Amino acid sequence: MSSSLTVLEEKLDPRAKRTRHLILTSFQSLLTEKGFDAVSIQDIANHAEINRVTFYAHFSDKYALLEYAVRKAFISEIEKRKLDLCNYSPENLRTMILTVCEFLASIHTKCAQPHQQFEPLVEGIIKKQISELLAHWLIKSKLPTELPATVATWAIYGLAFHYSQLKIRPTLEQFVEEAFPLVAVNLEQFASE
């Protein structure tokens, strides 16, 4: 968890950096405007003012671009709160739940038309990050962590997703207050280590 920069960003020629940035910002703009499903590679290329084929020098497909964009954004949120530099505690768990809720609510707002294949992909990306973070938090534990961490990962994501889909939302703080015990219950043993 020490370095969030990917291979994608190391020692890049300035042209490639520029192009990648154009692709990313165009994608984000079109996502907001049209929704994931309606955005084509040609749309992205037009908006970024690059040749369509150039897209494939950077990303294998639209899904790879989504993964990159979402991961980058989420890791940024994790790092902003220093969640990657701490251990398990109820307070850190609460912050993580809150972060995921905020993130998903923001995605829900920003994406014009949630589509069948968009949300599951976002889920996969975020759950992987949550899972790695929990594994990191619990690394020193002498107790078996695998199943509790698995359940916690899915529960956190499930709750946050539920929150993001609510038509009438309670305040985030209120929601997290109710959600927290449902997750924390399976992680209690790790708080007293």
Next chain:
Amino acid sequence: MSSSLTVLEEKLDPRAKRTRHLILTSFQSLLTEKGFDAVSIQDIANHAEINRVTFYAHFSDKYALLEYAVRKAFISEIEKRKLDLCNYSPENLRTMILTVCEFLASIHTKCAQPHQQFEPLVEGIIKKQISELLAHWLIKSKLPTELPATVATWAIYGLAFHYSQLKIRPTLEQFVEEAFPLVAVNLEQFASE
């Protein structure tokens, strides 16, 4: 939950029934052989010995077919164990966890190459069924059920998915013994109603 037959299957002309059946069995066969991503609509049509365009009279796309196939199979498993005809109890919860584990393990075995876009779709389909079943089980409860049911849905699916991905698997019974308390802990209050 009383009727699992969909609109798709009511008052169908025999030709359409035949064609649908051909599509479904061809799909299942190709899924096993090539994996979801590698199967094209033309492949399915060839295997089923129908015209490719005819496919679209029945399913909007490959994903719609997957949803139909997986839902049908899963509902069949639920009905086999009469899980749709009971209420919440720890024993029924245990059976549900076991059923989902078995189902996902079988999918994992049957599908030649799990692909990025396949598993998330399966997940969406199965979670929806779990969620509806839990809602049905807890319908008479006077306590708030929404968040505990949400967490339980995701936890059940998460555990079953985890089990299906294990390279070295414990026995299913053993796994369910360990998994059960992690799910049941949030549903205890409903068992004593």
Next chain:
DNA sequence: AAATATAAACAACATGTGTAGTTTACTAGT
């Protein structure tokens, strides 16, 4: 500044998906 390396543009092409209209074959009703 010139030479070399590399990213991006360009052109051409193959493949799969999805739509629309017409004709043929099968089913249901009389």
Next chain:
DNA sequence: ACTAGTAAACTACACATGTTGTTTATATTT
């Protein structure tokens, strides 16, 4: 048995995706 309705085959087409090879433009090295 005949008629009307409907499912499937057929044809043609548009569109998006992804690959390949060549040329042009930009960045780095000498």
